Amino acid sequence: MVSNMTGSFQLMKSLNRSLVLNIIRTEGAISRTETAKKAGLTPPTVSTIVSELLEEGLIREGQTGVSSGGRKPILLSINHNSRYVIGVDVGTEEVRAALTNLNADVLAVKKKQLVPGMNEEEFLSIVIGLVQSMLEEKAADGAHVIGIGVGMHGIVDHTKGESIYAPHFGFQNMPIKVPLEEAFQLPVHVENDVRSMALAELWFGGGRNSEDLLVINVGHGIGAGCIVNGRIYRGRHHIAGEIGHMIVDLNGRQCTCGGYGCLHTVASGIRIRERVIQEITLGRKTAVLDEVDGEKERIDGETVHRAAMKGDYYAQEVLAEVGRFLGVGITNLIHALNPDKIIIGGGVSKAGDYIFKPLQKVVGTRAVTDAAKKTEIELSKLGDTAAIRGAATLVLSELYDYQKQER
Structure with missing residues (x-):
């Protein structure tokens, strides 16, 4: 019973944390008091979460807001460059890997042509090599990467992180998530490329x-x-x-x-x-x-x-x-x-x-x-950045969103 209670508490704490982060993200700049109102949480709860997020560097304090009678509130915003994400866009002719920040802004891109007639092992080797190259280059800059998102051509099982069928390549039931997580020891999220684009449009584009x-x-x-x-x-x-x-x-x-x-x-x-x-x-x-x-x-x-x-x-x-x-x-x-x-x-x-x-x-x-x-x-x-920003957003949705991105 105690174990169940502890697990429920940790889950609620995690959900509240994501909820607060998402409110700060969507509002751009917001006070602790307004965050508590929008979240439906008590001010002390929000204050505790905010203190943790500030200590981790995920958010920052900035300008002061308009006072409603007392001291001017200090506004909170996401520290977009405190963490980074690798977004991978698998097209029919090339793979692109991008380093993005917590706003899915593309900061650097590497590309690799896909070889006609390649097998699954060769394909995964190309993807892993491209991501490895990006990580090695950015590690020297002190980039703290929190995850990898992959937008994959064809039909994808996002729960297993597998390519069910990639018609252009002829791949079937090919694992992507597991090989990449084993290679980089980072969380990996895999989705169909156009669904990734839709997520980018929903979060950052016209949607x-x-x-x-x-x-x-x-x-x-x-x-x-x-x-x-x-x-x-x-x-x-x-x-x-x-x-x-x-x-x-x-x-x-x-x-x-x-x-x-x-x-x-x-x-x-x-x-x-x-x-x-x-x-x-x-x-x-x-x-x-x-x-x-x-x-x-x-x-x-x-x-x-x-x-x-x-x-x-x-x-x-x-x-x-x-x-x-x-x-x-x-x-x-x-x-x-x-x-x-x-x-x-x-x-x-x-x-x-x-x-x-x-x-x-x-x-x-x-x-x-x-x-x-x-x-x-x-x-x-969003043009040519839609798919790759969407791939990065697969990771960001886990960080920010207190609801699951699935149906």
């Missing part, structure tokens, strides 16, 4: 005031991160958000998943490249070819975008069709999930209005109600 948020990544593939009631929604079998395999064309092309007419086959970066190369081979005249000096194998979404900006009608039409198909997919998601906001990121989204305007037109025409037609949709402002 900060949203409870129900959908973040869509349109790059080589297409995926979504779903936030429901402020929490990551993963689904029963970890596949919530696999919208690239939403069927939008019953008579469409075969997808890598084996199905036909998936969104991936009409709106991904890979499809843009395949379509343009195919039509050039069949004789299509387009300025896209000029962008790559006639070497059609070098064509990608970026070269199509450049040609579109120079007035090439065909390039503009290719991007507009991508936008229309994305609009169909997003309309379906609005009807299924009815989010507060939708944020679109990834390489293809850099084409901006060439994709965004056709997308908005479809949603504005096809959504079922006037309110649904006006669902807030915007391009990500």
